[in-house]
Amino acid sequence: MKNKYVFTGGLLLLYNFFWAQEKLIDTVRIVDKHLRDAEKTQKVITVSASDFQKNPTNLSEVLRFQTPFYIKENGRGMTSSPSFRGSTAQQTAFVWNGININSIFLGQGDINNLGLLNFDEMSVKPGGGSILYGSGAIGGSVHLNNHLTYDRAFSGNFFGEYASYNTVNSALKLAYSDEKLSVKLNASFADSQNDYEVKPKRYKHWNAQYNAKQFGLDVGYRLNDDNEIRWHSLLSNGDQHFPVFSENSNRTKYITNGFKSLLNWNFHKSEFSNQLSFAYVEDAYDYYADADGARSNGATGKTFVVKNDFTLINPEIFDISLITEYQHNSAEGYGSGIINPKRNWGNAALVLKRDFLEKFYLEAAVRKNFIENIKSPLLFSLGAKAEFSPVYTLKLNLSKNFRFPSFNDLYWEPGGNLDLKPETSYNAELNNTFNFGKLKIEVVPYYTHLHDMIQWKPVSSEVWSPVNVGNVASYGAEAYLNYQQKTGNHHISGNATYTFTRSENLDTHKSLTYVPVHRATAGIGWKHKVVDAFLQGMFTGKTFTTTDEVNFLKSSLVANAGVGATFGKHWHIGLRVNNVFDEVYQTNEYYFLPLRNYAVNLNYKF
Incomplete structure (x- = not known):
């Protein structure tokens, strides 16, 4: 399988050496213009590559300690799924350079197999986003x-x-650019025996080793002042064992391979712009019921995307964007009941945006999806921002969003359900932003009403099947605090988040599982000339693990700390202590996360 991806990547490198993005500027960020504008009506949290190095073990750790996401993880580095604002893992969209990459099998992002250190930046956008990012947002x-x-x-x-x-965690990035050409190579490697113990609970993390490799190539070429061609690719391989509860238990594992390729051509004039994109995403997995035996089941999924984003720029009225997209999804399964499903679907969205004297902003959008054999609703969004004073800004966002059934939901045998309807939701949020010089505070109450939630339920002692189970209401509030201070050679930065979440099944009036009511994170960093240090903490309140609200995970408070020093112009050495206070904690009922542990790192820039 690996050779197949290398061969495919080589062919695509020769064929797709053309790419495009934004205007002709010396520094170009691969962030779509709509995500940039989304910050005007919704909260967007940005985590830089340097912040990744505070939690470089995996993507789960970064999301857990640096964003409001709750991450349910089957032990350190294992299968992991996110929850935000009371949603399920399938209701969070993972987007790679503007393209939704949720699995066509599970309908969610495979967090710990996505890699981390290959990326230059991560942005997290709470709230609905199906107009731009499709199913699951x-x-x-x-x-x-x-x-x-x-x-x-x-x-x-x-x-x-x-x-x-x-x-071991490592990453190498090499870049070369002149006025016309920009090339970046990036590679990362992670490997761990992962054999930790939690002695107070007599817990041993058996058979939990993992290995992950990623290789990426990004190429940009400026044809002239108005045209840029850009190509991104990412090749990945993961070998992840599933933890067992005793040394003599049967050992299993999971091997993944993936290839992502994205080609953009961006044309930009003062009156209009157009971005044409072609993407190919291939993901394969093999499951081994005996880690040393032959594979038990597996599947390969392929997605081909053609997308065009045309914007007519008129500052006197509205900027008008017409976004059209076509996707072809196909899969080939082995031993899973999924034989050879295919799906063709497309969508068209109309987006209107207008800035009024940079103090008021308004946007409105509609989208219609055309999905083979699935009836899809008309989606909409409405956003506004008003800067009433330098101190206070108000943002409003209303939207209707959706998630259509995944291939596993429809075709898994036994149990797949071809009669499933898409999940639909109505989302509302009100962002209150207060700026007091170096201190920024945001308070965001929100409400989500979800219809036709898809949930797998037992239909016999051996067979489970997905069904639409009714309505869910998720509501609560988030608070964000950011502080920056520079005095002489001292630079201090601080941030904190707090979330109150209630996600309730309206038929039973009980909480959904793995949705903590209270959750908070905080981090502070300090730098003085060549010395730096950071401290970060995470509080998670009581979290129900069963739908009757009987069983739950106890609240926990976990802290990490790090210190580092810079030598010369190029070298930085750091020491990190995770779980400083030796807290016993878990995010999944059956699996504990590590007690106090240590890491030493080296960073060399040239």
Whole structure:
């Protein structure tokens, strides 16, 4: 399988050496213009590559400690799924350089197999986003982006870390650019025995080793002042064992391979712009019921995307964008009951945006999906921003969103249900932003009403099947705090989040599982000349694990700390202590996360 991806990547490299993005500028960010504008009516949290290095173990750790996401994880580095604003994992969209990459089988992002250190930036957008990012963008979306720069000659960065449990994390980025051409190579490697113990609970993390490799190539070429061609690719391989509860238990594992390729041509004039995109995403998995035996089941999924985004720019009235997209999804299964399903679907969206004297902003959008054998609703969104004073800004966002059934929901045998309806939701949020110089505070109450939620339920002692189970209401509020202070050679930064969430099945009036009512994170960083340090904490309140609200995970408070020093112009050495206070905690009822553990890292820039 691996050779197949390498061969495919080589062919696509020769064929797709053309790419495009934004205007002719020396520094180009691969962030779609609509995500940039979304911050005007919704909260967008940005995590830089340097912030990744505070939690470099995996993407789950970054989301858990640096965003309001609740991450349910089957032990460190294992199968992981997100929940935000009371949503399920399938209701969070993962977006790679503007393209939705949720699995066509599970309908969710495979978090710990997506990699982390290959990306240059991550943005998290809470709230509905189906107008732009399609199926699954109900609770929120996670955007994994790569940057390219021009006219910067040669540069590079190496990050290497050795940590507890024989864990190695490393990443290498090499970049070259002149006025016309920009090329970036990035590669990452992670490996761990992951054999930790939680002695107070007599818990041993058996058979939990993992190995992950990613390789990416990004190329940009400026044809002239108005045209840029851009190509992104990412090749990945993961070998993840599933933890068992005793040394003599049967050991299983899961191998994944993936290839993503994205081609953009962006044309930009003062009066209009157009971005044409072609994407190919291939993901394959093999499951081994005996880790040393032959594969038991598996599947390969393929997605081909053609997307066009045309914008007519008129600052006197509205900027008008017409976004059209076509997708072809196909799969080939082995031993899973999924034989050879296919799906063709497309959509068209109309988006209107207008800035009024930079103090008021208004946007409105509608989208219609055309999905083979599935009836899809008309979607809409409405956003507004009003800056009443330098201190206070009000943002409003209303939207209707959806998620259509995944291939597993429809075709898994036994149990698939071809009569499933898409999940639909109505989302509303009101962002109150207060700026007091170096201190920024945001308070965001929200409400989501979900119809026709898809849930797998037992139909016999051995067979489960997905059904539409009714309505769910999720409501609550988020608070964000950011502080920056620079005095002389001292630079202090701080941030904190707090979320109150209630997600309730309206038929039973009980909470959904794995939705903590109270959750908070905080981080503070300090830098003085060549020395730096950080401290971060995470509080998670009582979390129900059963639908009758009887069983639950106890609340926990976990803290991490790190210190580092810079030597010369190129070298940085750091030491990190995770779970400083040796807290016993878990995010899944059956699996504990590690007690106090350590890591040392080296960062070299050239």
